[in-house]
Amino acid sequence: MKIPKSIEPLVRDGLIDDVIRPLKSGKEAAVYVVLAEGNICCAKVYKDANKRGFHKQAQYQEGRKVRNSREARAMDKNTQFGRKQQEQVWQNAEVDALYRLASVGVRVPKPYNFVEGVLLMELITDEQGSAAPRLNDLDLTREQALEYHAFLIKEVVRMLCAGIIHGDLSEYNILVDAYGPVIIDLPQAIDASANNNAARMLSRDVENLAGYFGRFAPELLATRYDKEIWRLYETGDLHPDVKLTGQFKGSEKPADVKSIMREINDAREDALRRKYEQDN
Numbered sequence: 001m002k003i004p005k006s007i008e009p010l011v012r013d014g015l016i017d018d019v020i021r022p023l024k025s026g027k028e029a030a031v032y033v034v035l036a037e038g039n040i041c042c043a044k045v046y047k048d049a050n051k052r053g054f055h056k057q058a059q060y061q062e063g064r065k066v067r068n069s070r071e072a073r074a075m076d077k078n079t080q081f082g083r084k085q086q087e088q089v090w091q092n093a094e095v096d097a098l099y100r101l102a103s104v105g106v107r108v109p110k111p112y113n114f115v116e117g118v119l120l121m122e123l124i125t126d127e128q129g130s131a132a133p134r135l136n137d138l139d140l141t142r143e144q145a146l147e148y149h150a151f152l153i154k155e156v157v158r159m160l161c162a163g164i165i166h167g168d169l170s171e172y173n174i175l176v177d178a179y180g181p182v183i184i185d186l187p188q189a190i191d192a193s194a195n196n197n198a199a200r201m202l203s204r205d206v207e208n209l210a211g212y213f214g215r216f217a218p219e220l221l222a223t224r225y226d227k228e229i230w231r232l233y234e235t236g237d238l239h240p241d242v243k244l245t246g247q248f249k250g251s252e253k254p255a256d257v258k259s260i261m262r263e264i265n266d267a268r269e270d271a272l273r274r275k276y277e278q279d280n
């Protein structure tokens with residue numbers, strides 16, 4: 001096939017030998033099956049921001065680090081340079097997440113290289129060697145649904161232990177190869193400790209899993225793994241081998257707002273007093 005313009009620099013540099021065929025085109029990138037150094041793999045080409053269909057990026061970008069204050073100011077002001085930096089941060093988020101998650105054993109495609117906005121990574125295949133289907137394309141038995149759901153909940157925990165939340169996890173970005181589910185599409189992955197939306201995004205990921213697998217195993221619709229996982233994370237008790245129940249009972253005791261406000265005011269007055277003492 002004709003080599004896409006975005007991949008031409010990698011062909012010229014010898015990083016890609018040939019482009020075999022397009023694999024898919026999604027809201028944020030186009031993916032091609034390519035031959036690189038004699039191996040069949042994927043080339044993910046990120047779309048420009050004005051061509052991308054992914055919305056509400058600000059909530060995902062919160063807490064992402066840039067190299068220096070100049071870049072951060074440009075991004076805040078949304079200058080032309082700042083928008084370019086935002087694109088690099090957006091693309092690097094997936095690359096960084098893939099390397100980090102692969103290193104701790106999460107089932108994600110293995111990343112090979114990232115050059116000129118093109119991510120080279122492992123092609124996930126089925127038992128026949130064809131591109132693996134998305135979870136959404138499969139008709140599951142109740143037993144398979146329970147098995148896959150349990151596995152993916154463990155993967156969510158393993159990801160969170162590595163400090164990462166997928167942020168857009170659903171049946172549409174999970175592939176199933178001969179060994180089970182593989183999580184893909186991570187440009188919106190967030191830093192769990194640096195993003196104020198972390199708990200909500202974790203809940204959405206987990207609820208998406210329960211909603212999908214609950215079609216085949218309705219008992220999963222009553223589980224509350226998200227609350228259980230986040231509570232363990234907040235208390236420092238979450239680890240990859242933690243035993244989960246899927247049940248969660250929050251405190252029914254009403255918040256003592258007056259006591260909380262009193263502590264806040266005391267802390268404020270203490271800070272003002274220390275500042276006054278330092279100035280005088």
